[in-house]
Amino acid sequence: MSATANDPNLKYLTKAREQLTKGDLRNAAATLNKANALWPQDARVHMLGGLLAEKAGNVKGAFESLRKAVSLAPAWGPGLLELALLLARQNQFQEAVETAEKVAALEPQNLQVLAGVVDIAHRSGHAEMAVRHLRRGLVLVPGDATLQRLLARDLSELGRHDESLAVWDALIAANPTDTQSLVGRVQACVAAGKAADAAKDTSALLALAPDDAVYQYYAELANGRTPAQQPAELTRxxxxxxxxxxxxxxxxxxxxxxxxxxxxxxxxxxxxxxxxxxxxxxxxxxxxxxxxxxxxxxxxxxxxxxxxxxxxxxxxxxxxxxxxxxxxxxxxxxxxxxxxxxxxxxxxxxxxxxxxxxxxxxxxxxxxxxxxxxxxxxxxxxxxxxxxxxxxxxxxxxxxxxxxxxxxxxxxxxxxxxxxxxxxxxxxxxxxxxxx
Structure with missing residues (x-):
């Protein structure tokens, strides 16, 4: 569903989105009511109505509005994605995953859909699903560091430590001072039971920030010592x-x-x-x-x-x-x-x-x-x-x-x-x- 110059609801939908972003729920509701009166079968109105209802704490109303949007436009990706995300936020994971996979099949090139699907996979505890879609994302955006980091962490979560370390290696080779990737490789080494292999990375991290409690914690591990406790900066x-x-x-x-x-x-x-x-x-x-x-x-x-x-x-x-x-x-x-x-x-x-x-x-x-x-x-x-x-x-x-x-x-x-x-x-x- 795309906006055109003849789209009678576009101005209302744009305004309602701005109001929702600002948290102005009362005026967003009034704007959506105008749009609904103009075109009651507009799936976009019901989708935004679902987002409004959730922000207002009305989860039942949010589901009703989003399911209405999907019934009006069953093959419209944004409506399906918002329903899938709401299902995941409400811990209804089976339907969330099924709906997310449907959206991914409908819009395989859409990076916003990809991000939503990966989020749902993580919320649902489906690391294999996340890995599959992250690999697909890296075909669309080769070398994207954020997608690579997520992929490496999920591979480690699945116990596929060699694959995880290979992704971290590539990231660090491309940017040797990338602290996120250095920490990620350290964590992957620890998860693989090879903490000693992280000694070089922990030294590099401490050289950058000697007082960092997380870096100090991992340095102890890498040097064969058991830290007395985990720092709050790590667990929080x-x-x-x-x-x-x-x-x-x-x-x-x-x-x-x-x-x-x-x-x-x-x-x-x-x-x-x-x-x-x-x-x-x-x-x-x-x-x-x-x-x-x-x-x-x-x-x-x-x-x-x-x-x-x-x-x-x-x-x-x-x-x-x-x-x-x-x-x-x-x-x-x-x-x-x-x-x-x-x-x-x-x-x-x-x-x-x-x-x-x-x-x-x-x-x-x-x-x-x-x-x-x-x-x-x-x-x-x-x-x-x-x-x-x-x-x-x-x-x-x-x-x-x-x-x-x-x-x-x-x-x-x-x-x-x-x-x-x-x-x-x-x-x-x-x-x-x-x-x-």
Missing amino acids: PLFDGMAEIYDQHMVRGLKYQLPKQVADQILARYPHKKLNVLDLGCGTGLLGVCLGRLEGALIGVDVSLKMVEQAARHNVYDRFHTVNLHDALKDTPEGLYQVVAALDVFIYAGDLTQAIPNAFRVLAADGELIFSCEIGDETGPDLVLLPSGRYTHKRSHVEALCKRAGFDAVVIEDTVLRHEGGQPVHGFVVTAHKPA
Whole structure:
């Protein structure tokens, strides 16, 4: 569908788009009403109406308008693409992927469509689909660095490390000071279990920015050392990017049930909900959702502002702090909480020699620290950083830290934390009790 000099709606559509871009929803609605009165069967009006409805928080209305646009123009790429994107944003991934593939077939040369399709593939967790369309994009735009970086990361995600490294090599050969590609190649080496191969790149990065915490972290890895913790500068962008799809990814995709299990444990002890809870690494608020509103306070801590924004939507947390858990514990006054929870977060926090004693300090008498870890080999080091970028902890070491901190009872239960690649990720849950 193209605009012509005889297009009676063009001026209204252009104006409505400008108003939507500025967030002027009231006037955008008025403009679209004029366009609809002039030409009720114009698919473009209904498409923009769908975007307007979504911005206004009316998801049902957004779907109705976009499906109307598609019914009026079934082979019109923009309408189909916006429907596919909305489906992906609402975690309806199967239909989103099917619709995206249809748009890609209709408009194989359209780079805007390509970008939308790749975004949908990433949101849906379809790395193979993303790779296929990114390769197609590189035929259309040979040498495009952005597409190459995305391709390299997806290949690494799929475990195709040699292919990923070949793409990074080509990017760096073309631009030796491209920090994004240097970091990408370092990450690919780490994911492939070849951290030592990244030593040259980490040296180059530190020469450019010696105080960069992420570069320092990777330099330690490349030189055979295990960093004590991951810098917030590394984890924050990761979780900011996952925030909108985190719940769907974790609960449905990875069968993550730990928040429900721990919430049930907490509520069994405090059925009247008269307690204060500190939720370290609260993420999108899955524990809070399972706990519901408390008569005390539920405080969330997370380095990712985007994650916190998702958690705030549940309206069960009283306050949030966007800091790493080590700083949160260090700066919290003693004796405030009946429960401190840290679910699936110590796998990024690393060394717990300060975190566990600080958690003991902020707990009230008779309080409990409840946390999970990925299980480490009892014959190996106390702390191991896996190629996945997550830490494992030894049960014996964690138990010793808890007892040394002053906890009088430490219960450790083996569990499956989540599933990845169809395989269970084994870990354990610790409940450590502070004396009354």
